[in-house]
Amino acid sequence: MxxxxxxxxxxxxxxxxxxxxxxxxxxxxxKDKVRDLEFQVAAQGELPQELSKLIAQKVSQPFKLTYTDSQNLYIAVGYGAQPTGGYSISVKELYLTENSIILQTELMGPEKGEDPGTEQSFPYIVLRTELLEEPVVFQ
Missing domain, CATH: 1.20.5 (Single alpha-helices involved in coiled-coils or other helix-helix interfaces)
Incomplete structure (x- = not known):
């Protein structure tokens, strides 16, 4: 038994x-790539008003959000409060899979020799791409 x-x-x-x-x-x-997605980094003045308000509410903490209007998909990533200025955000990948959109970004600190100042900064990036229905996976 x-x-x-x-x-x-x-x-x-x-x-x-x-x-x-x-x-x-x-x-x-x-996660197999179907194709890379073309995008533009959207400046503050180019954002829909509602999206600007959402970002203003969230900017002090890390955030990831998406927003659509009738023509575009906006993907926003914020890294929260940083001790100084001089930070930038690099888009490593933005591509479409069969079931999702994959986004990988990286926060890069002030470059050596650069004077980043002493005030806090709140780095974020907003990407504008074609209007798609797939969910965004942030990496």
Whole structure:
């Protein structure tokens, strides 16, 4: 009887392990790039008023948000309060997969030799791209 229970447990573990592996492969396929997305960095004056208000409310803390109007998708990423000025944000990747939009950004600090000042800054970036329905995955 014990041998039967051990075999049953082994079979259950093998089945759950195989199911876990197949789940991983599906996730990897979801992230396969369909195409890169073209975008523009939207200046403060180019943003819809409602989006500007949302950013103003969130800028002191890190944030990630999306906003759409009738023509564009706006993707905003903020890094919250930084101790000085001189920070910039680099867009590493923005691409479409079968089920989502992938965005990877990076906060870069003041360059050596640059005078960043002494006041806090609140770096953020807003990207404007084509209007798409897929959810955005921030990395």
């Amino acid at each position: 014990r041998k039967f229970v051990k075999m049953l447990l082994a079979a259950a573990l093998a089945a759950s392990f195989a199911a876990g592996l197949s789940g991983c492969s599906v996730s990897r396929e979801d």
